[in-house]
Amino acid sequence: MNGPAGQRLGLAPIPDGSVNLRMLRRTLAVELAYRPGGLLAAKIHLKHVSVITTEGYANRPGGSQSRFLAEVGKEEEKRNLAIVTEEWKNARAGIKPSGPGARDLLDFFQSVDGQLDDALRTAPNVITNDQQVRGMLMKRAKTLHLGTANYCWFADPAKALCLKLAGTPTADRPLIGMCDSARCPQATHHPRHRPVWEKTVEQNKVFIRMLGRGQKAERTCLEAELARAERVIADIDAASRGPTVAAGMED
Structure with a gap:
């Protein structure tokens, strides 16, 4: 990814230093949330208090997020x-x-x-x-x-x-x-x-x-x-x- 091939594909380079799972929290949240039952799984894994937080974190429209947007539209x-x-x-x-x-x-x-x-x-x-x-x-x-x-x-x-x-x-x-x-x-x-x-x-x-x-x-x-x-x-x-x-x- 850090070489010419990765640059040509527009991939973000891996930063120097040790790699840990916390660096991939958002990517993991998105991947989990779009699977069947994944929103709940992402909430549990990320230890969120409310599923609303998980919806926003995973950028997944639906549920409380869609209701909120509907209320904003009405206002x-x-x-x-x-x-x-x-x-x-x-x-x-x-x-x-x-x-x-x-x-x-x-x-x-x-x-x-x-x-x-x-x-x-x-x-x-x-x-x-x-x-x-x-x-x-x-x-x-x-x-x-x-x-x-x-x-x-x-x-x-x-x-x-x-x-x-x-x-x-x-x-x-x-x-x-x-x-x-x-x-x-x-x-x-x-x-x-x-x-x-x-x-x-x-x-x-x-x-x-x-x-x-x-x-x-x-x-x-x-x-x-x-x-x-x-x-x-x-x-x-x-x-x-x-x-x-x-x-x-x-x-």
Whole structure:
């Protein structure tokens, strides 16, 4: 394994010194756990107090681990629905999203309002309840992924800029770490994201002041980042002005 053949196969070299079984605990756990009755055998051999520890140690999905992941998924679904509901109410109050995906999100909210209006005209004596509204918003909530400085509405993988940049256009989840929310057509910015962009502006200004005269390439790059962040902030402010503020400005 330590020779050329092992290196060619990508095998990890055996370290110098004595070899003992403790070095192979994880490998042994994985090998045991995937055999019939192996999870219990691995728990006993590794002297774990709980089988949950063994499941995580062996990286074996199932049992308590799968139940935990299911609970996490439910909580994320509830959180996303609450966010979409809040943004729908904000849009109705005149506090609108900004960013490349804002128009699409507003169109969706308008379609929800249209369905509510149709229901009211069809059955004027029936009061629309929150459950009906949540049902209409759930479809969009399922596409929501939270970024540090934006919301990603991953409705169409073919439109996701991050997947295009990564060369994985058929992936079923966005690559949030590669998100360029100022350009992606499925990204939106909201007032709650403003502090993040403000921090970006402050940091870029500090970095620009620290540059020497000869660092022209770095200055150009940072100035472009600064201009983008300032533009995002301006768009957030313009879109989030409620009807009262807007009316006051017109006067």
